[in-house]
Amino acid sequence: QSAEPSASPTQLTVLSLTTDSVTLHWVSPSGRDWNGDFVQFPITYQAFPDGENTTATSTSTNSTLTSLAGNTRYVISVALESTGGVGPAAMVAIVTDATDTSITDTEETQEGSGGDNHVHFYALIAVGVCCGVISIAFLLFVMANHRKCSHAKSADSKPASGMAAAEGSGGNSNCNKARNV
Numbered sequence: 001q002s003a004e005p006s007a008s009p010t011q012l013t014v015l016s017l018t019t020d021s022v023t024l025h026w027v028s029p030s031g032r033d034w035n036g037d038f039v040q041f042p043i044t045y046q047a048f049p050d051g052e053n054t055t056a057t058s059t060s061t062n063s064t065l066t067s068l069a070g071n072t073r074y075v076i077s078v079a080l081e082s083t084g085g086v087g088p089a090a091m092v093a094i095v096t097d098a099t100d101t102s103i104t105d106t107e108e109t110q111e112g113s114g115g116d117n118h119v120h121f122y123a124l125i126a127v128g129v130c131c132g133v134i135s136i137a138f139l140l141f142v143m144a145n146h147r148k149c150s151h152a153k154s155a156d157s158k159p160a161s162g163m164a165a166a167e168g169s170g171g172n173s174n175c176n177k178a179r180n181v
Contacts, residue, residue, distance in 0.1 A: 003085070005079075006087060007033035008029065009026040010026065012025075021065060022074070022094055024062065024065070039081040040057045047074055048075050071097055076093075
């Protein structure tokens with residue numbers, strides 16, 4: 001038996017959005033990634049966060065989902081199904097509202113995670129926030145260390161005598177090591 005498709009559809013795009021429908025377009029994975037003959041594109045959508053999974057299918061790279069609830073966030077996934085199975089899915093989150101035609105989020109995930117696709121969405125956001133916080137903390141540390149070294153350097157450049165001179169020359173040894181690296 002063939003393996004399932006190894007790639008997800010790409011460029012999942014919202015073509016139109018109303019209070020009760022959405023029209024999607026995507027690009028199919030390359031035929032070499034199908035791992036079998038093409039069957040269809042399974043489309044799963046769920047009102048976020050507690051709606052039931054609804055499934056539709058398409059044999060083209062466009063689909064219109066209808067009878068959606070107004071002002072409701074939906075998570076939609078599109079995968080490729082071949083004779084080898086169902087491959088990974090491309091995902092998009094939308095809010096049904098006639099004035100909002102933008103994609104609010106995209107991600108790729110493996111099909112078969114059940115109704116837990118929203119967990120992946122929030123995990124991705126959490127990882128991004130953590131990386132941002134760590135980056136800011138690192139930059140603040142570097143800036144504080146740079147300021148400390150600059151202050152120590154300016155103290156070394158002033159003439160000093162006796163004990164003050166000894167304290168000034170030893171106070172920036174870590175700064176000198178950092179500059180010599």
